Amino acid sequence: MSGSIWMPPGSRPDTLPAIPRQRTAPSWAQPDPIDELAERLDDFIAAAVHPDEIAALLESDGLSDDQIRERYGVKNSFALAEELYERVERRYPEPEGPVHDPWQVGLLGCLLRGVVFALPGLGYVLGAPLLAGSRDDFGLPAGTVPLLAGALVGWTWNQGLAHRAYSWLGLGDRDAARRSLLLGAPAGALLGALVALAVAGAASVGVAFAAGQSIYLGAATALLVMGRERALLVALLPMAAGAVLALVHPVPDAARLMLLLGSLTVVVLLGLREVAPPKGRGELRDQPHQTRSRRTTxxxxxxxxxxxxxxxLATGVLVLYAALGDVLAGEEHTAIAAPAAVALTLSMGPAEWLLYRFRSGSLAGLRSSSTPKAFWRTTTVTVVECLSAYLLSLLALSLATSALWPHAPGIAGIRLAGLLLLGVLLWTGLLLQSFGAVLSTATVCCVAALAQTVGLVTHTGSPHEVGLIVYGTAAMIQAALVCALLGRATAHR
Structure with missing residues (x-):
């Protein structure tokens, strides 16, 4: 055969023309389905910082692992994502015009919320003479135990209630958010009053004060969730002005009571107006049956x-221990609501603004980072910058409140260190919570609150020493969680 001359079919007279047959292209000529997929998703893959982002897109498109194995010859979505990530060169084209940043918020609005959080504390200053009496069995001022019990119940209940209402708002159902607040706020107020009565053992002025406190917490939660911070601030201003006046000039008890009840009444009426069903229709009367069923299920x-x-609950316990540290240590010259608690409450305004700043910085990091490691470094630097700014604001607020608070001990040394570590714990907890990692931060804070309680009950050390150890340990654990969870690009998409 090697010496014969090849001739095309049909050129030899003794043979019939051959019928052409369709040939199957060799395997190397078949288009690679992964290349086709990479070409189709080119823009998204090129902008991905980590393969997990691509895997999330594949799963959102409904590709199962069985389909991926059959079509692309890899075992699952993660393996396919890694293959796509390797085949497409990284590039991050800048969009035309200014980059949209949904996390840009004004500092003034956040500071206003911090003031609104702190102003109710002046109610305790205004009402302190109404609770006058001998210290209780725990060495605390009269009426303190029912107030603390009612406050803890209120913080716990209303934190959960606020999340539920915000969830309804996130689903676009404002009426359902109103209904949850309309039903949940009174239930929480009743529960707080009953718990205060139970721990007090008998009806007293302290129980009445605690009941008013529970009612206020429920109404204020409704106003804050519905975005009515300014209305709440205006309602609290007369009470706050009376409290400031009482610090420098005697105020009759009747006037104190009128200011407290007046502000409480206005807050409750504003809250009811905000969550009450609109006039002229029932809650679901004008809505289609299908919409009602969908929202119900x-x-x-x-x-x-x-x-x-x-x-x-956990953060409330930790903040109360910070406020009661000197009292629990047996120092008779101080009282609850020490400058530490006031400073922490006021610092929630800057804390909220810095949470937005972190989200904005992480969004910029997604655009500028070309590798997962580079994004992790950028995110870590942003966390350090925002946390440092928060601690500086907390330090300034604690020094200011300590200087202005009558007969308050100075915040320095172990007190200041414990306060700043508690600030780290609270801010990193709020950061994790804002990314949906609430179970992790709730576990850390609950264990910290339990550990501090056990340490105080067993007299392991002074309250300040126990707090320093607990806050420091929990803060380090939570900071590690922040770096591990939020250093991944997929957490920010």
Whole structure:
């Protein structure tokens, strides 16, 4: 055969023309389905910082692992994502015009919320003479135990209630958010009053004060969730002005009571007006039957709000221990609501603004980073910058409140160190919570609150020493969680 001359079919007279047959292209000529997929998703893959982003897109498109194995010859979506990530060169084209940043918020609005959080504390200053009496069995001022019990119940209940209402708002159902607040706020107020009565053992002025406190917490939660911070601020201003006046000039008890009840009444009426069903229709009267059924079956789960309630309880316990540190240490010259608690409450305004700044910085990091490691470094630097700014604001607020608070001990040394570590714990907890990692931060804070309680009950050390150890340990754990969880690009998409 090697010496014969090849001739095309049909050129030899003794043979019939051959019928052409369709040939199968060799395997190397078949288009690679992964290349086709990479070409189709080119823009998204090129902008991905980590393969997990691509895997999330594949899963959102409904590709199962069985389909991926059959079509692309790899075992699952993660393996396919890694293959796509390797085949497409990284590039991050800048969009035309200014980059949209949804996390840009004004500092003034956040500071206003911090003031609104702190102003109710002046109610305790105004009402302190009404609670005058001998110290209780725990060495605390009269009426303190029912007030603390009612406050803890209120913080726990309303944290969970706020999450549920915000969840409804996120689903676009403002009426359902109103209904949850209309039903939940009174239930929480009743529960707080009953708990205060139970720990007091008998009806007293302290129980009445605690009941008013519970009612206020429920109404204020409704106003804050519905975005009515300014209305709440205006309602609290007369009471706050009376409290400031009482610090420098005697105020009759009748006037104190009128100011407290007047502000409480206005807050409750504003809250009721905000959550009451609109006039002229029932809650669901004008809505189609299908819409009613869908909202009934696809609403947020009650269990989903439980970690937020636990987070509220744990942080409330930790802040109360910070406020009661000197009292629990047996120092008779001080009282509750020490400058530490006031400073922490006021610092929630800057804390909220810095949470937005972190989200904005992480969004910029997604655009500028070309590798997962580079994004992790950028995110870590942003966390350090925002946390440092928060601690500076907390330090300034603690020094100012300590200087202005009558007969307050100075905040320095172990007190200041413990306060700043507690600030780290609270801010990193709020950061994790804002990214949906509420179960992690709730667990850390609950364990910290339990550990501090056990340490105080067993007299392991002074309250300040126990707090320093607990806050420091929990803060380090939570900071590590922030770096591990939020250093991944997929957490920010």
């Amino acid at each position: 696809s609403g947020p789960s009650l269990l989903g709000s439980l970690p937020y309630a636990c987070f509220g």
